[in-house]
Amino acid sequence: MRYAKIPNKLFEKNRDKVLKLLPTSSSAVVFSNPQMPRNGDEFHTYRQNSDFFYLTGICQEKSVLILSNTGEQHEYLFLLEAKPELEQWEGKKLQNVEAEAISGMKNIFSISQFNEIWNELVQKSDFLFYGLNNNPRLKTDLLLPDKLFGQELAEKWKNKDVQSLDKIMTECRLVKEPEEIALIKKASDITRQAFFEILPHAIGGLFEYELESIMTSCFIRNGAEGHAFSPIISNGENTCYLHYIKNDQKLKDGNLLLMDFGSEYANYASDCTRVLPVGGKFSTKQKMYYNAVYSVFKEIRNFYAPEKTIEAAQKETCKLIQEELLSLKLISKSDIYNRGEKPAYYKYYMHNISHFIGLDTHDVGEKDVVLRPGMVISCEPGIYDLENKIGIRLEDTLVITENGNLDLMESIPMNPEEIESLMK
Ligand SMILES: [Mn+2]
Secondary structure, three states, rough: OOOOOOOOOHHHHHHHHHHHHHHOOOEEEEEOOOEEEEEOEOOOOOOOOOHHHHHHHOOOOOEEEEEEEOOOOOOEEOOOOOOHHHHHHHHOOOOHHHHHHHHHOOOOEEEEHHHHHHHHHHHHHOOEOOOOOOOOOOOOOOOHHHHHHHHHHHHHHHEEEEEEEEHHHHHHHOOOOHHHHHHHHHHHHHHHHEEEEEEEHHOOEEHHHHHHHHHHHHHHOOOOEEEEEEOOOHHHHHHHHHOOOOOOOOOOOOOEEEEOOOOEEEEOOOOOOEEEOOOOOOOOHHHHHHHHHHHHHHHHHHOOOOOOHHHHHHHHHHHHHHHHHHOOHHHHHHHOOOOOOHHHHHHHHHHHOOOOOOOOOOOOOOOOOOOOOOEEEEHHHHHHHHOOEEEEEEEEEEEOOOOOOOEEEOOOOOOOHHHHHHHH
């Protein structure tokens, strides 16, 4: 592990939360992520299934967790056998005693015993749950093993109630424990360091990917796994393309540089966006746009508090952005009244203000979830004007607190004057 050991109390708490939400006479199975093929005989760098990590802290492939309330024993962990002939090539695999220290689970078996134990538990259960990444934004044609297993369960056990575990997992993962917030803070601090390392390199002539390499180096050097998501490093016109990730253009003095990036530490994400003037000085027009987004950011950040929703924040943001667009003379009052299919602001602001952040950058939870202390969200207003090659988005990672929120990225400079003076 590259990260400091996480107290296994966290994973115990997490399992208890899920067990409490399971109806009487339930057994639930969660699989580790499969190794995803890359090309040739290579796999992509392994990343654990977020639900599996949340419940076990185990980052090894071919692992399975069962949670069941049908008998004395509530937890079963299955691991691949650490055979010398496998370890010769792949390095040491987890021993039971190590897996116990990580997860806090004592009831550990070989993966070869899974079918037998699962089938016994099924006999005693009325409800069967299978782990499934049901993120509504995930679009894939791949038939993933957890989905396949769920289909098989439903076909095989017609007399049982077979369900996906995702609603229960969402409910549990939405509110972060203090240990989780500490990990997101650590990821945010590493992201902050990368910002400062990049600052002197935001100069014409360098390529966007050279800045990416500084980021990557800073992340890895500080114990992060790497990027929580493919970083967006764009300058000029490309700042207006929301998910531009090619990062292959040359920086040009006088352009804006937009960086949407974040490190992933112990599988926890951070998410930050900053905009710099390439060469160190914003033009008058760029600064007008920048200040428009900056003032929306400051106002909407104060909106986040318990009982609010992302949906409500979105409405509020759109109102604020509309006002700014009127001041910038990008839209007129008559554009607002004579709107077409989309409101007038939509041409310049077309995305959501927030998403939840946790083990996934776009973490579980929908826009109508009522915010509670311990939830972690992004705040990211933007204005994109392709004609002027000005794309500005400003984004921090926030923790909802009893009285409002805590901005984990407050110390990453956002004030345009401060940015200019740092770049001198
Ligand atoms: Mn974001």
